[in-house]
Amino acid sequence: MNIDVLIVGGGPAGVIAATVLAGRGRDVLVIDNGKSRFGHGELLSPLGAALLNNIDNRLFDPANHLCTSRLLSDWGESRTIVAMTNPHNNRSAWHLDRRSFDLGIERVALLKGAQFKRGERLKSSVRCHHRGIWEVELTDGSAYTSRLLLDATGQNCSVARHNGGQRIVLDRMVATTAVLGTSSGECEFRIQSRPDGWWFATMIPGQKVVACFLTDAHYLPVGASERRRFWLQQLEAAPKIREYATLTETFEIKSTPAGSGYLESAIGDGWLAIGDAALSVDPLASAGLANSIRTSRMAALAADAVLAGEHRLLGAYQRYTRRMAENSEITRRAYYAMEQRWSSSFWMERHGARRLNVEVGIG
Template identity: 30%
Template sequence: MATDLTADVVVVGAGPAGAATALLLAPFHQTLLVDRAEMDDRVQPVARIGESLPAATRRLLQDMGLWEDFQNQGHVPCYGTRSVWGGPQAIWADSIRDPDGPGWHLDRACFDAWLRRSATDRGAALVAPAQAVDLVSTADGWQLTLLRHGRRLTVGSRFLVDAGGRTAPLAKMLGHHHRLGDRLACCWCRGISSGDAGVTVTIAEPGGWWYTAPLPSGRRVLAFHTDADLPVAKELAGVENLLARARRQTDLASLLSTVGFQPIGHAGYCAAHSSWMEAAAGPGWLAVGDAALACDPLSSQGLLNALYSGLMAVRAVRRGLAGDTDAFADYVQTMARVVDAYREHLAAWYALESRWPDQPFWRRRHQAETTLIET
C-alpha cells in the first residue's frame, strides 16, 4: 500500500508515557511520535492536573539518561505530606525516611514539553496536531491513517504503541476495552499562594477527598475528588462553588487562609478513575501509561507508571522487533503484576478511612467486590 510516511514504530500520544517511549526507542529504531494537540510553543498548552512525581522516579530518570537534565528544570521538591485521613488529627510523613529523598511538585506543562523535546533531540519525528482515525493490518505491520489539518496522511509501521491516555484510541480500534474500577472524577483550580512550600496535603470528607499542593512560581493547585455520578460532583461546577466547599473543611480552610490562596482562571473537571487493559499488548502493538493503567490520584502513581511502562515497553519492542516471540507476553505479565499491586495498595489506603461508612463515596470503596465496567 502507498503511504505518506513510514516508521519502524509509531507512538500515538505525546504525553509523558508516549514521549518516554519515543525517546528511548529513537536511537535504535525509526520512531514517529503523534499527538492530537498543537505543539507550537506559541500556543498556550492545555491546563493539566497531575503534578506529583514520587521520589522513586529518580531511579527511572537515571535509567533513561534524563536525571541531570531533570534537575535543571526548576520543579519544586516535595519534602513531606500532611493528611487528615481515618481520623480528625493531621498525620505527617516526611521524606527524610525515604531512601530516594524528596519527590517533586511539577510544572506539568514544562515537564511534558521537556520530555517531548528530549524525544525529538534523540531522533524521534513529531507529527502534531494529528489524530488517528483508521487502522489496517498489512503484511508488513500496519497502515495508520492520521487526520492533520483536514488532510489524511497514511503511515506505514512495523509496530504501534498506544500512549493515548484513558481513551486508548489504537486499542479501541483493535477491539480492546478498559476495565473501569470506579467513577472517580476531579474538580480543580489553580491559584497563587505563599508559604507551606514542599508539602502535599490530603483531607478526607464525607463526599470524597481533597488535595492541595504548591507548584513552581508561587502557584498552588486545589482539587476535590468524588464520583462523577454523585450529586456533589455537579454542585462543584465553577471556582466559587469549589472554594465554598473547601472553606467548610476546617483544616483546609485554615491552610488556604494561611497561604493566602487566590484562584486564577477557570475551574477544571477531568476523569480520575482507575482503569486498565486486561492485556496491555497484542500482535504488533502495546499500550503504555494511562492507556495500559490509569491510576487514582490518591496513589500518586500516574506519572511513575507512565515512565515505568514506557521503559518496560521499549525493552519489549526492541526484543520483539529482533525476533523474540516471548517479548510481548512478558510485557503483558509485567503490566498485569503492576495492576494487581496497584489495586491492592489503593484498596488498603481507602480502607484506612472508615468514618462515613454510609456515605455513597466511601461505601463503594469499602465493598469487598468492585463492579467492573467495560469502557
C-alpha cells in the same frame, strides 16, 4: 513513508517510549492531537525520578521543580500527621512544573532522533496481517506504514479499544482542580478526606497552589456555576486545604477523569498500550507518573525485541502490567480502608472495591 513504530499520544508515556526506542536506533513517530493536558499538581515520586535518570539523566532536572518540604495528612483520624522530606536525599517527591517537564522530555526524545507531529490524529489504521504492518493515515492526509503501534492515548485507550481491547473500570472518579494563591511559603503536600471524596493541595512553581477535590462523577452538579458553588462549599468544609490556599479574584475549575482501571490485555496484534492506556491508578497513591514511566520503558524494550524478531518480551510485558494492576488494587483498598469515618456511597464502594464494568472495544 515507512517507520518502525507509530506512537499515538504525546504525553509523558508516549514521549518516554519514543526516547527509549529512538535511542535503540528505531524510526519512531509520535502523533498528538495538540490538546492541552491539564497536569497541575502532579508529583514525581522518588521512584519516578530514579526511573527517568536510569533511562537518560537529561530527562529530569530537579532545578526546574519544587521539592516537598512536608506532608500533612488528615486521613482516617482527626489529627494531622506531618512527615518531613529532605531535598538532598533520594527519597524526596517533586512538585512538577508540568510545562517545563513536558518540554524537557520531548527535547531529549528529539535529540535521540524521534519525530513528532503535533495537532494530528489517527484518521484510519488497517492491520495487514500477511505483511505484518499497519497502514495508517493521519488527519493531515499523510500516510505511513508502521510495524507496530503504541497506544499512549490515556484512559481513552482508543487504539486498543478500536482493535478489540477491553478496559476494566474500577471507579468513575473525577478530579476538580483550580490553581490558587498560597498563604504559606512552605512547599507542602496536603491531603484531607471528606464525606463525599477527598482533597489534596500542593504548591507549584510560581508561588501558586493547586487545590483538587476528587469525587465520583455522579456527585458533581450539572452546569459550570453549580459545579463552582459545589467546589467552594467542599473547600469551606476542608480546613486543612482552605488554610493553605487563598482564593484569587478569578480562577478556573477544571474537571478531568481520575478513575482507576486497566486493559484486560495490554498487548494485541501489532500493538501495545502504555501509560494510563494500559493502567490508570488512583491519584491517592501518587504513582501515576511512575507507572507511566515503567510501562513505557518496558513496552519500548518489548517493541524493540519484536522488531528484531523476538516476541517473548510481549508475554512478559502483559504479565508485568497485570501484576501492576493487581498490586495497585491492593494498595488502593488498603488506603481507603484506613478511612472509616464516612459512610457515603463514595467510601462504601471503595471499601468494597467492586468492579464497575467492562468497556468493550469498538473494533
